[in-house]
Amino acid sequence: MREQIPDTSQPRFVTDKVGTPLRPKGKPLYLLPLVLLCGLLIWLILNMPQWLPKAESPTLPTPQPVAAKLEDTPFQDAQLAKARREAQDILQQLLSVQQTLESQAVSRWAENAMQAALRQAEDGDDFYQQRQFTQALDQYQASLKALQTLQQQSEQVFVKAMTEGQQALVEDDPELALSAFDLAHAIHPEDKDAHAGLLRAQSLPKVLKLLKSSGYAEEDGKIDEAIDFASQAHGLDNQHLRASQTLARLQQSKLDQLHRRYMSEGLTALAAENAGEAINAFNQALKLKPKDADSLDALRQAKSKQLAQRIAGLMRQGQQLEAQERWTEAIENYQQADALQSNLVQVRVALLRATARAELDELLRARLAEPLALRDERQYASATALLEQASRINLPGPRLSDQITTLQHLLVQARDPVSVQLISDNQTEVQLFKVGGLGTFDSKQLHLYPGKYTLLGKREGYREVLHEFILNAGDQAPVIHIRCTEKIGSI
Structure with missing residues (x-):
């Protein structure tokens, strides 16, 4: 028998096995019958003369040794090479899918199915070593199909984990949230939502602890401390609904508390006939709650004490501001005067005049800030009408005069190609x-x-x-x- 050279091109899905009594050192099983047959032939040759009847002839013909020569035919060699190529192609796909699944933490969500698929590949190795190539290829293909099925299932596992994680965050369940998002992140480490969810789950215990501390501080009347804890919790996770709601509620509570303090100070000053301090206090209250009816009413009461003097002073200031073309500030003075005592003709006239000039000034400033918009026909027509309106103002003042001149120049340039x-x-x-x-x-x-x-x-x-x-x-x-x-x- 010719010496067989070990074939290094055999596909191996797993590492070589340790030898067993039937497969010493991992050698294929098909050599065992051949060794036994050779031993039997040698034993028969040595013992056959004792079994044969003695003949007259003193000697028998010397048996000729039979050399058994087992060789693969060219056709078998070709079939072997074809089987090896097919096996190698399948194994390349199989190993690629295996690596993908391992990178998706398959052991955490389908360990048994994964091991079953790998055992099929190992069975394919055994068939291949026994030269049963068709069975080997069947096992490799079955293993590949099982792994591909797991690969498809990974998306379902990912979506389920994401859903469970989000629900756990809503229900303030840190352990479940962390477990779900950790699995989702392991399956798709590059997914931004999974990463964000994992960070939120990791910070959830601290968020809940801070909210509990905020609640204790609020019970003790320490509103600033409660706000600080809630603000920290909101900073750790600005998507946490309870943290956002708690912070907003506490901030509103503090605002209400401060508003009540200003109102109390104003009413005390008003009772002491100190209208100036009362007005300041009520104005502070109105800054916190601009539409609060009680604050507005208290402010009107405080201002009524110095109505005549205050209105005259506000009107003088308003006229000075008009002369300087500071329309917004003039409006504020007239509005304050009107708030002291409504329906005064001179106040209403001044307020309408200042408001009209303020609107005109705002329109002109906006138009002059975007000269390129004049290429549009509608914008050009609007600017032309605005110029006509501004030009009708008597005693326009330096600022309005400059605006009129600049707009005229821009309108000319806008039609110069x-x-x-x-x-x-x-x-x-x-x-x-x-x-x-x-x-x-x-x-x-x-x-x-x-x-x-x-x-x-x-x-x-x-x-x-x-x-x-x-x-x-x-x-x-x-x-x-x-x-x-x-x-x-x-x-």
């Missing part, structure tokens, strides 16, 4: 938003009103390009390149 030179490659389809398609070209000159524009370039097989540019009045003609150069799918 600026030249633009566009450079392309005669293959890119170019579109100018709010203007229209420009087609393909090598070079094109446009005359556009000042403003902000966007070019879009398209070309078959290439990535679209966007180019934004701004034209200001008086600019020299800019040169803008627009072409598609990056092929789709290129690296």
Whole structure:
């Protein structure tokens, strides 16, 4: 028999097994019958003369040794090579799926199924060593199918873990939340929601402890300390509903407490005929609760004590502010005067005048802040009407005069076109938003009103390009390149 060279290309899913009495040193079982047969033949040759009857002839023909030569045929060699290739292909897939499942912590959610699938692969190894290639391939394929089924199940396990984790957070169950999100994060470490949920679950025990401390502090009347604990809890997890609600409730409670203090101070001062201090206290209360009816009523009572003097002073201050074109502050003075005693004609007239001028000033400042918007026809018409309104003001004052002059200049510039030179490659389809398609070209000159524009370039097989540019009045003609150069799918 020719010496057999060990085949190093055999697929192995698991490490070589330790030898057993039937498989010493892990050798294949098919050698055992061959060894026994050879031993039997030798024993028969040595003992056969004793069994045969003695003949007259003194000697018998010497038996010729039979050399058994077991060799694989070329066809068997080809079948073996084909089986090895198929097994190797399947094993590559099998190992890839196994690695993916192990990276998804499969041992935590399907340990038994995983081990059963791996045992099928080990059985395939055993069949392969016994040259039973069809059975070996069947086992490998069955193992691969089982692992692929587990891979599909991983998404269901992930979704379930995420759902349980979110519900556990809602129910303030730290252990369940941590267990669920830890599993979800193990399956998909790259998932942002799983990572965020794990962080929330890890911080939940501390959040609950801080909320408990906040509750104790509130019971002891230590509102600032309670707010501090609740604020820490909210800082650890700003999505925790109870922490958010507790913090908001405590802050509102503190506001109510402070509001009551200001109201008490104001009423005490009002009883002592100290209208100035009472007004200050009631104003502080109104800052906390601007629409509080009790605060407004108390403020009116305090102001009524010095009504005439206060109204006159506020009116004088308002007129001074109007002269300085400080309309918002003038309105505040007139409003305070009107609050002291409503329906005074001079106060109402002054208030309407100041309000109208404040609105005009606001419109002019907003219009002057966005000169490029005048390229739009509606904006241009609106600005023209605003200019006419401002020009009708008698004694406009320095600020309004400057605004009128500036707006007139901007309206003229808005209708003074600026030249633009566009450079392309005669293959890119170019579109100018709010203007229209420009087609393909090598070079094109446009005359556009000042403003902000966007070019879009398209070309078959290439990535679209966007180019934004701004034209200001008086600019020299800019040169803008627009072409598609990056092929789709290129690296």
